[in-house]
Amino acid sequence: MKKILLCALATVAINFSLSAQTLNKLTPKEKQDGYKLLFDGKTTKGWHVYLGADAGAWHAEHGALVLNTAAKGQGDLVTDREYTNFELKIDWKIAAGGNSGIIFGIHEDTSYHYTYLTGMEMQVLDDKLAEDNKQANHLAGSLYDMIAPAHPAKPAGEWNSVIIRKLNGHLTFWLNGQKVVETQMGSPEWKALVQKSKFHNWPAFATYPKGHISLQDHGAEVEFRNIRIKQL
Template sequence: MKKIFLGLMAIPVLHFGAMAQTKGYKPLFDGKTTTGWHTYLKTNVTAWKAVDGALQLDPNAEGQGDLVTNDEYENFELKLDWKISETGNSGIIFGVHEDPKFNETYLTGVEMQVLDNKKATDNKKANHLAGSLYDLKAPSADVAKPAGEWNAVVLRKKDGHLTFSLNGTKIVEIQMGGDEWKELLAKSKFKDWADFAKYPKGHIALQDHNHEVAFRNIYIKQL
């Protein structure tokens, strides 16, 4: 039976006041089409659709894969909202180097986790929870909203300095390549991945983790 991602009907593209909050930002999603995006290592998009002002993944559709921006970014501030289904798992991955020798975006890119903290199976480690710098640094506070509710992200990367904010609270801050980064990396699953986080400039990806997920109000400002 095909799953139905409830609660996405009649959602405006922008919530009240969002226009003022995104002044100086460029939209990465027009609210109606997948223009500006493609499936990783492909030229088209099939499993992701624009539905009621959100980019939504259908995990039952053909042509699965992470959705990536056509353009690459190095220093930027990204704003978006995400909503995950019950038990769901996804992510926002950046610094992605698109090359056939890397069959997944996470082999090169760094991830801000998107998760149903309550019922997802990947909720056993603090650095796997929603808003974490995945498998590296746990969020300083659990501010994620439950499955089926929208969460607001501000993700900033400037000369390798990362800050993650979720629902108005800064929850991760770290300098890529710094002492803390090196210590955390040495304890992570990525410690022997030669190309992980090696590309300062890359694509931004929305992860297909075989769960229903949606993203809206996607804006970027280059720094």
């Protein structure tokens, strides 16, 4: 019995070690497919606060990009680079009652004070306790204020894995391996969705084909890791 227990503990230790080694690393398949890391697990290299020069209140901690809600330099964290057609993979974890988002297609310009004036958002939310949980198209995994997710996210404090794919205006979102949103920008359906949303009178919303990707500062404790991108 003692031998069996020791073997079991050794197996757990090996699996944990392998898991730790692969955190914020590309798999051989991802390398072959052309993915690049957007976060090295140790620094904020490649990111800055929107309209700022550095990462502000964001920092790398235990292998994740973490927002320090008590620090100076609040604001949405954006990629230094811009992207047009891409597939983005990312894991997120939100605190109880928390709200955040992954915003993309952002045109960084002093004419626009916030990322969401030009960019679209995949919602990051504690669906159970967050204040913004009253509408289905505001829940985690949604195309915010436009399309509700087809499947729910894991609860606050647990890691969720998502994929955002944008190819010639065709948007597809996956949440924990399940497709949750799909639409075509510029289509009649899209125009109707925009008209029914809060963005209907925002002239620059979703109009830039190339833009930055952002992790939203909505005042809640939030973490992101395993951030990988493939340009399509």
